[in-house]
Structures are given as C-alpha cells and as structure tokens.
Amino acid sequence: MIDIDGSYGEGGGQVLRSSLSLSAITGEPIRIVGIRAGRKKPGLAAQHLTAVRAAARICNAQLRGDALGSMMLEFIPGTAVQAGIYTFDVREAQQGGSAGAIALVLQTILLPLALATGDSQVTLRGGTHVSFSPTMTYIEQVYLSMLRRMGVEAEVKLGAWGWYPQGGGEVKMQVNGGIKLSGINLLERGDLQQVQGLAVATELPAHIPQRMANRAENLLREAGLKASVQALREKGVAPGAGIFLTAEYKNSLTGFGGFGRLRMTSEKVAEIACEQLLKFHQTGAPVDEHLADQLLLPAALASQQSQYRVAEVSTHLTTNAAVIEQFGLARIRVDESEKTVTVIPVIGD
Numbered sequence: 001m002i003d004i005d006g007s008y009g010e011g012g013g014q015v016l017r018s019s020l021s022l023s024a025i026t027g028e029p030i031r032i033v034g035i036r037a038g039r040k041k042p043g044l045a046a047q048h049l050t051a052v053r054a055a056a057r058i059c060n061a062q063l064r065g066d067a068l069g070s071m072m073l074e075f076i077p078g079t080a081v082q083a084g085i086y087t088f089d090v091r092e093a094q095q096g097g098s099a100g101a102i103a104l105v106l107q108t109i110l111l112p113l114a115l116a117t118g119d120s121q122v123t124l125r126g127g128t129h130v131s132f133s134p135t136m137t138y139i140e141q142v143y144l145s146m147l148r149r150m151g152v153e154a155e156v157k158l159g160a161w162g163w164y165p166q167g168g169g170e171v172k173m174q175v176n177g178g179i180k181l182s183g184i185n186l187l188e189r190g191d192l193q194q195v196q197g198l199a200v201a202t203e204l205p206a207h208i209p210q211r212m213a214n215r216a217e218n219l220l221r222e223a224g225l226k227a228s229v230q231a232l233r234e235k236g237v238a239p240g241a242g243i244f245l246t247a248e249y250k251n252s253l254t255g256f257g258g259f260g261r262l263r264m265t266s267e268k269v270a271e272i273a274c275e276q277l278l279k280f281h282q283t284g285a286p287v288d289e290h291l292a293d294q295l296l297l298p299a300a301l302a303s304q305q306s307q308y309r310v311a312e313v314s315t316h317l318t319t320n321a322a323v324i325e326q327f328g329l330a331r332i333r334v335d336e337s338e339k340t341v342t343v344i345p346v347i348g349d
C-alpha cells in the first residue's frame with residue numbers, strides 16, 4: 001500500500017488522478033489522505049469521484065471513502081486493467097448535474113487502457129469546455145497529438161458541448177490497447193506553422209462566434225501570426241460560448257481558450273485567449289505550463305528518457321513530479337532556472 005499525502009504542494013485533484021492512474025497500471029493499492037486539502041471546498045468533487053469510479057471500474061478495484069466531500073480514499077485494484085466498452089457520466093456523482101471536467105476523467109483512464117491488452121471505447125458525459133482544466137479541444141488537438149508521438153493511439157469525438165455550470169456534454173474516445181510508450185525530446189519548438197481556432201456558441205445568436213473569430217484573427221495577425229479562426233454555432237443543453245486557439249509549431253503544439261460570460265463582450269473573450277497565446281509565443285518554449293505537468297505521466301511510463309523545456313514551472317508540475325516519483329517508476333528532475341524537465345524511467349536506466 002502506497003500512502004499519498006493529498007495536501008502536498010498544489011494540494012489539488014491532480015495528486016489524486018495521477019495516483020489512481022498509477023495504481024491501476026501497477027496494481028499497487030493506495031491510500032490517499034488530505035484529498036484536495038489545498039482547495040476552498042476540499043475533498044472529492046463530482047469530477048474527482050467520477051475519476052475514482054472510472055479507475056475502479058477498469059481494474060475492479062475495491063474502494064473505501066468514495067463519497068462526495070471525502071478527504072480519504074483507499075483504492076485496491078482487483079485485477080489487471082480490462083479493456084472494454086465503458087460509459088462514465090459526471091451526473092451520476094452529483095444529483096442535479098455538474099460541469100465537472102470530463103477531460104480530467106479521460107486523462108485518469110487513458111494510459112491504463114492504452115497499456116492494457118485489447119481496445120476500448122469510452123463514452124464520457126459532463127463538462128467538455130470548462131475553466132481550470134484542459135478543454136476537449138485541447139485534449140484533441142494538443143494533448144492527444146503530443147501523446148501520439150509517444151506511442152499512444154487514441155481518438156476523441158465531441159458529440160455535444162458541455163459548459164459551466166450545466167455540463168451535459170458528451171465525448172466518445174477510442175483507445176487502442178497494448179501500446180508501448182516512448183520518450184519525448186522537446187527542447188526546441190521550431191517555427192510557428194499556423195494558429196487555428198474555433199469560436200463557438202451554443203443556443204446563442206450567430207454574431208457572437210463571428211465577432212470572437214474576427215477579433216482573434218485581427219489581433220493575431222497584428223502580432224504577425226498566421227491565424228484562421230472558424231465561427232461555429234452549435235446545439236447544446238444550455239447557452240454557452242468560447243474561443244479555442246491551437247498554435248502549431250514545427251516541433252510542438254499548444255492551446256489556449258477564453259470563455260463567454262454574462263456582460264463580457266465577444267471581443268473581450270477573444271482578447272483573453274489571444275493574450276495567453278501571445279504571452280506563450282514570446283517565451284520561445286515548446287511546452288506550455290499545462291502540458292508540462294500532463295506529459296509527466298506518459299514520460300514516466302516510457303521505455304526511454306524524456307526531456308522538455310517549459311514556458312513556466314508551476315506547482316502543478318513539481319507536485320505531480322513528486323507524486324509520480326513515489327511509485328518508484330521514474331526519477332524526475334525539474335531545473336527551475338533552465339525551465340527543463342528530465343524524466344528518467346527506472347527501467348530505462
């Protein structure tokens with residue numbers, strides 16, 4: 001049994017999710033205390049509880065403490081990870097629905113399923129585009145594209161958009177099992193090839209996505225970046241709007257978004273997304289602050305060393321590194337002054 005301190009460092013949901021993924025993969029039971037102790041409303045929220053149950057389902061784990069608000073969890077895998085056809089719905093964890101980010105549930109089970117024998121199809125329901133988590137657009141265009149270079153074979157298809165606070169989105173994921181992970185080397189990003197974007201509104205007038213798209217294209221072109229942003233009007237369970245930009249460099253990808261809210265102009269939403277992208281562009285780094293912590297898990301499970309340079313060293317990065325190291329699968333060095341991350345899998349030593 002590995003004891004995990006959920007309050008360590010960032011003290012957020014990622015400590016839990018990385019531990020669940022690694023427990024499912026290694027078969028090592030875990031006990032986590034102080035879950036999300038660093039957050040205003042600590043303990044398991046709907047998204048986290050869905051991730052716990054999803055991870056438990058795929059490896060028939062025994063659970064203790066799997067309730068909303070719980071700050072303690074025991075997770076004891078019963079079998080190796082089973083490929084299969086699964087559905088996970090954040091609404092089942094919280095009556096009345098929740099926009100809990102299904103991207104985070106997806107990230108918890110993706111690598112366990114990719115390393116298992118056999119292929120899987122997973123349907124996920126909840127929030128697809130919510131703040132403080134990777135959007136499904138980011139998962140599809142940035143995260144999975146980068147993981148494909150490490151050997152992961154997975155595709156996602158967005159069926160319905162789900163925004164805060166109602167959620168109600170749907171994604172289908174196909175994961176090919178039995179893959180081997182290879183390391184990644186990303187010290188130089190190369191030249192910018194293009195910026196592509198989606199400006200989307202559900203159950204709102206067509207001028208909203210069009211104004212977001214126009215403003216973003218103008219701002220990015222003024223800054224000297226080639227940009228093309230598509231305006232889309234979609235059906236959804238509730239009104240929602242946002243813009244999601246993906247920048248493709250010769251050797252890497254990144255993505256940033258902005259979300260519409262009451263009394264915020266469409267132009268302002270576009271400006272928020274563009275500001276983040278331009279700030280990242282100026283750093284010259286190949287890996288954005290978020291991908292930086294998300295690459296640690298596949299890199300730790302790979303058969304070769306990985307090394308990458310990041311725009312910013314976040315506490316998410318250093319916390320995730322410490323959690324992963326506790327499982328003894330890899331040594332991780334984060335050089336704060338050079339902003340580089342080196343992951344040395346123990347089997348690759």
Ligand SMILES: Nc1ncnc2c1ncn2[C@@H]1O[C@H](COP(=O)(O)OP(=O)(O)OP(=O)(O)O)[C@@H](O)[C@H]1O
Nearest residue numbers: 012013014015036039132133134135138290293316
């Ligand atoms: N804009 C973004 N784009 C891509 N990834 C993001 C973005 N914002 C946050 N993330 C990622 O989402 C994850 C959030 O982890 P965190 O530990 O904060 O957990 P959480 O479960 O969202 O919950 P909480 O913060 O409420 O505990 C991190 O991997 C982070 O890199």
